Amino acid sequence: MNKRHVIELSPSGKTFExxxxxxxxxxxxxxLAVPFSCRRGACGSCKVVVAEGAYRAKRLAPGAPAPSYPLAANEMLLCQSHACGDMRLRIPGWxxxxxxxxxxxxxxxxxALxxxxxxxVL
Ligand code: FES
Incomplete structure:
Protein backbone atom coordinates (compact mmCIF):
# COMPACT_ATOMS: atom_id res chain seq x y z
CA MET A 1 0.00 0.00 0.00
CA ASN A 2 1.14 3.51 -0.84
CA LYS A 3 2.03 5.22 2.46
CA ARG A 4 0.65 8.74 2.66
CA HIS A 5 2.62 11.57 4.22
CA VAL A 6 1.24 14.84 5.57
CA ILE A 7 2.86 17.92 4.05
CA GLU A 8 2.29 21.18 5.92
CA LEU A 9 2.79 24.55 4.26
CA SER A 10 3.93 27.32 6.53
CA PRO A 11 2.95 29.87 7.55
CA SER A 12 -0.61 29.10 6.34
CA GLY A 13 -0.81 25.75 8.14
CA LYS A 14 -2.58 24.26 5.13
CA THR A 15 -1.78 20.62 4.49
CA PHE A 16 -1.96 18.06 1.73
CA GLU A 17 -1.13 14.38 1.51
CA LEU A 32 -3.90 24.03 -3.61
CA ALA A 33 -2.67 26.76 -5.96
CA VAL A 34 1.06 26.33 -6.35
CA PRO A 35 3.40 28.14 -8.70
CA PHE A 36 4.89 25.95 -11.44
CA SER A 37 5.75 26.12 -15.10
CA CYS A 38 8.16 23.69 -16.77
CA ARG A 39 7.74 20.55 -14.60
CA ARG A 40 11.30 19.51 -15.50
CA GLY A 41 13.47 21.34 -12.99
CA ALA A 42 14.51 24.22 -15.20
CA CYS A 43 12.41 27.27 -14.23
CA GLY A 44 12.52 27.19 -10.43
CA SER A 45 8.87 28.27 -10.15
CA CYS A 46 8.07 25.39 -7.82
CA LYS A 47 11.04 25.96 -5.50
CA VAL A 48 10.26 25.53 -1.81
CA VAL A 49 12.23 25.78 1.41
CA VAL A 50 12.30 22.54 3.38
CA ALA A 51 11.74 23.49 7.02
CA GLU A 52 11.34 19.88 8.22
CA GLY A 53 11.29 16.44 6.74
CA ALA A 54 13.09 14.30 4.22
CA TYR A 55 12.59 13.90 0.50
CA ARG A 56 14.17 12.11 -2.42
CA ALA A 57 14.83 13.30 -5.92
CA LYS A 58 12.81 12.01 -8.86
CA ARG A 59 14.47 9.09 -10.62
CA LEU A 60 15.58 10.24 -14.06
CA ALA A 61 15.03 8.19 -17.21
CA PRO A 62 18.25 7.04 -18.86
CA GLY A 63 19.73 9.92 -20.85
CA ALA A 64 17.31 12.47 -19.40
CA PRO A 65 18.89 15.80 -18.46
CA ALA A 66 19.29 16.48 -14.75
CA PRO A 67 17.29 19.40 -13.32
CA SER A 68 19.30 22.53 -13.97
CA TYR A 69 17.79 25.06 -11.58
CA PRO A 70 20.33 25.98 -8.85
CA LEU A 71 19.14 25.37 -5.29
CA ALA A 72 20.38 26.23 -1.81
CA ALA A 73 21.00 23.36 0.59
CA ASN A 74 17.56 23.79 2.23
CA GLU A 75 15.59 24.10 -1.02
CA MET A 76 13.97 21.60 -3.35
CA LEU A 77 11.77 21.59 -6.45
CA LEU A 78 8.24 20.21 -5.98
CA CYS A 79 8.24 18.92 -9.58
CA GLN A 80 11.39 16.86 -8.99
CA SER A 81 10.84 15.49 -5.49
CA HIS A 82 8.99 12.83 -3.53
CA ALA A 83 8.29 12.98 0.21
CA CYS A 84 9.93 10.32 2.40
CA GLY A 85 7.82 11.22 5.42
CA ASP A 86 5.81 14.06 6.88
CA MET A 87 7.24 17.45 5.89
CA ARG A 88 6.88 21.17 6.54
CA LEU A 89 7.56 23.43 3.55
CA ARG A 90 7.58 27.14 2.84
CA ILE A 91 7.08 28.69 -0.61
CA PRO A 92 9.05 31.95 -0.70
CA GLY A 93 7.10 34.90 -2.07
CA TRP A 94 3.87 32.93 -2.43
CA ALA A 112 4.01 24.40 -31.68
CA LEU A 113 7.41 25.63 -30.51
CA VAL A 121 -1.74 34.01 -28.18
CA LEU A 122 -4.83 35.06 -26.23
S1 FES B 1 7.99 23.65 -12.46
FE1 FES B 1 9.85 24.43 -13.30
S2 FES B 1 11.31 23.74 -11.87
FE2 FES B 1 9.48 22.87 -11.14
Missing part, protein backbone atom coordinates in the same frame (compact mmCIF):
# COMPACT_ATOMS: atom_id res chain seq x y z
CA UNK A 18 1.49 12.82 -0.72
CA UNK A 19 2.53 9.25 -1.35
CA UNK A 20 4.86 8.02 -4.08
CA UNK A 21 3.78 10.71 -6.54
CA UNK A 22 5.78 13.88 -7.14
CA UNK A 23 5.02 16.58 -4.59
CA UNK A 24 3.86 19.05 -7.25
CA UNK A 25 1.26 16.59 -8.54
CA UNK A 26 0.07 15.77 -5.03
CA UNK A 27 -0.29 19.44 -4.16
CA UNK A 28 -2.19 20.27 -7.34
CA UNK A 29 -4.43 17.22 -6.88
CA UNK A 30 -5.33 18.50 -3.42
CA UNK A 31 -6.61 21.74 -4.96
CA UNK A 95 0.65 33.07 -0.46
CA UNK A 96 -1.83 30.23 -0.56
CA UNK A 97 -4.46 32.68 0.60
CA UNK A 98 -4.30 34.68 -2.63
CA UNK A 99 -7.19 33.66 -4.87
CA UNK A 100 -6.25 32.47 -8.34
CA UNK A 101 -6.49 35.10 -11.06
CA UNK A 102 -9.24 34.14 -13.50
CA UNK A 103 -9.36 35.93 -16.85
CA UNK A 104 -11.74 35.23 -19.72
CA UNK A 105 -9.92 35.05 -23.06
CA UNK A 106 -10.12 33.54 -26.52
CA UNK A 107 -7.29 31.70 -28.23
CA UNK A 108 -6.20 33.90 -31.14
CA UNK A 109 -3.48 31.56 -32.40
CA UNK A 110 -1.70 28.37 -31.43
CA UNK A 111 1.77 27.35 -32.61
CA UNK A 114 8.76 22.18 -29.74
CA UNK A 115 7.62 18.64 -28.98
CA UNK A 116 6.16 19.63 -25.59
CA UNK A 117 5.78 23.42 -25.86
CA UNK A 118 2.89 25.33 -27.45
CA UNK A 119 2.68 29.10 -27.81
CA UNK A 120 -0.83 30.46 -27.24
Missing amino acids: AGDELLLGAMLASG SLDTPALVVAAQVHSKR GPDVIEL
Whole structure:
Protein backbone atom coordinates (compact mmCIF):
# COMPACT_ATOMS: atom_id res chain seq x y z
CA MET A 1 0.00 0.00 0.00
CA ASN A 2 1.14 3.51 -0.84
CA LYS A 3 2.03 5.22 2.46
CA ARG A 4 0.65 8.74 2.66
CA HIS A 5 2.62 11.57 4.22
CA VAL A 6 1.24 14.84 5.57
CA ILE A 7 2.86 17.92 4.05
CA GLU A 8 2.29 21.18 5.92
CA LEU A 9 2.79 24.55 4.26
CA SER A 10 3.93 27.32 6.53
CA PRO A 11 2.95 29.87 7.55
CA SER A 12 -0.61 29.10 6.34
CA GLY A 13 -0.81 25.75 8.14
CA LYS A 14 -2.58 24.26 5.13
CA THR A 15 -1.78 20.62 4.49
CA PHE A 16 -1.96 18.06 1.73
CA GLU A 17 -1.13 14.38 1.51
CA ALA A 18 1.49 12.82 -0.72
CA GLY A 19 2.53 9.25 -1.35
CA ASP A 20 4.86 8.02 -4.08
CA GLU A 21 3.78 10.71 -6.54
CA LEU A 22 5.78 13.88 -7.14
CA LEU A 23 5.02 16.58 -4.59
CA LEU A 24 3.86 19.05 -7.25
CA GLY A 25 1.26 16.59 -8.54
CA ALA A 26 0.07 15.77 -5.03
CA MET A 27 -0.29 19.44 -4.16
CA LEU A 28 -2.19 20.27 -7.34
CA ALA A 29 -4.43 17.22 -6.88
CA SER A 30 -5.33 18.50 -3.42
CA GLY A 31 -6.61 21.74 -4.96
CA LEU A 32 -3.90 24.03 -3.61
CA ALA A 33 -2.67 26.76 -5.96
CA VAL A 34 1.06 26.33 -6.35
CA PRO A 35 3.40 28.14 -8.70
CA PHE A 36 4.89 25.95 -11.44
CA SER A 37 5.75 26.12 -15.10
CA CYS A 38 8.16 23.69 -16.77
CA ARG A 39 7.74 20.55 -14.60
CA ARG A 40 11.30 19.51 -15.50
CA GLY A 41 13.47 21.34 -12.99
CA ALA A 42 14.51 24.22 -15.20
CA CYS A 43 12.41 27.27 -14.23
CA GLY A 44 12.52 27.19 -10.43
CA SER A 45 8.87 28.27 -10.15
CA CYS A 46 8.07 25.39 -7.82
CA LYS A 47 11.04 25.96 -5.50
CA VAL A 48 10.26 25.53 -1.81
CA VAL A 49 12.23 25.78 1.41
CA VAL A 50 12.30 22.54 3.38
CA ALA A 51 11.74 23.49 7.02
CA GLU A 52 11.34 19.88 8.22
CA GLY A 53 11.29 16.44 6.74
CA ALA A 54 13.09 14.30 4.22
CA TYR A 55 12.59 13.90 0.50
CA ARG A 56 14.17 12.11 -2.42
CA ALA A 57 14.83 13.30 -5.92
CA LYS A 58 12.81 12.01 -8.86
CA ARG A 59 14.47 9.09 -10.62
CA LEU A 60 15.58 10.24 -14.06
CA ALA A 61 15.03 8.19 -17.21
CA PRO A 62 18.25 7.04 -18.86
CA GLY A 63 19.73 9.92 -20.85
CA ALA A 64 17.31 12.47 -19.40
CA PRO A 65 18.89 15.80 -18.46
CA ALA A 66 19.29 16.48 -14.75
CA PRO A 67 17.29 19.40 -13.32
CA SER A 68 19.30 22.53 -13.97
CA TYR A 69 17.79 25.06 -11.58
CA PRO A 70 20.33 25.98 -8.85
CA LEU A 71 19.14 25.37 -5.29
CA ALA A 72 20.38 26.23 -1.81
CA ALA A 73 21.00 23.36 0.59
CA ASN A 74 17.56 23.79 2.23
CA GLU A 75 15.59 24.10 -1.02
CA MET A 76 13.97 21.60 -3.35
CA LEU A 77 11.77 21.59 -6.45
CA LEU A 78 8.24 20.21 -5.98
CA CYS A 79 8.24 18.92 -9.58
CA GLN A 80 11.39 16.86 -8.99
CA SER A 81 10.84 15.49 -5.49
CA HIS A 82 8.99 12.83 -3.53
CA ALA A 83 8.29 12.98 0.21
CA CYS A 84 9.93 10.32 2.40
CA GLY A 85 7.82 11.22 5.42
CA ASP A 86 5.81 14.06 6.88
CA MET A 87 7.24 17.45 5.89
CA ARG A 88 6.88 21.17 6.54
CA LEU A 89 7.56 23.43 3.55
CA ARG A 90 7.58 27.14 2.84
CA ILE A 91 7.08 28.69 -0.61
CA PRO A 92 9.05 31.95 -0.70
CA GLY A 93 7.10 34.90 -2.07
CA TRP A 94 3.87 32.93 -2.43
CA SER A 95 0.65 33.07 -0.46
CA LEU A 96 -1.83 30.23 -0.56
CA ASP A 97 -4.46 32.68 0.60
CA THR A 98 -4.30 34.68 -2.63
CA PRO A 99 -7.19 33.66 -4.87
CA ALA A 100 -6.25 32.47 -8.34
CA LEU A 101 -6.49 35.10 -11.06
CA VAL A 102 -9.24 34.14 -13.50
CA VAL A 103 -9.36 35.93 -16.85
CA ALA A 104 -11.74 35.23 -19.72
CA ALA A 105 -9.92 35.05 -23.06
CA GLN A 106 -10.12 33.54 -26.52
CA VAL A 107 -7.29 31.70 -28.23
CA HIS A 108 -6.20 33.90 -31.14
CA SER A 109 -3.48 31.56 -32.40
CA LYS A 110 -1.70 28.37 -31.43
CA ARG A 111 1.77 27.35 -32.61
CA ALA A 112 4.01 24.40 -31.68
CA LEU A 113 7.41 25.63 -30.51
CA GLY A 114 8.76 22.18 -29.74
CA PRO A 115 7.62 18.64 -28.98
CA ASP A 116 6.16 19.63 -25.59
CA VAL A 117 5.78 23.42 -25.86
CA ILE A 118 2.89 25.33 -27.45
CA GLU A 119 2.68 29.10 -27.81
CA LEU A 120 -0.83 30.46 -27.24
CA VAL A 121 -1.74 34.01 -28.18
CA LEU A 122 -4.83 35.06 -26.23
S1 FES B 1 7.99 23.65 -12.46
FE1 FES B 1 9.85 24.43 -13.30
S2 FES B 1 11.31 23.74 -11.87
FE2 FES B 1 9.48 22.87 -11.14
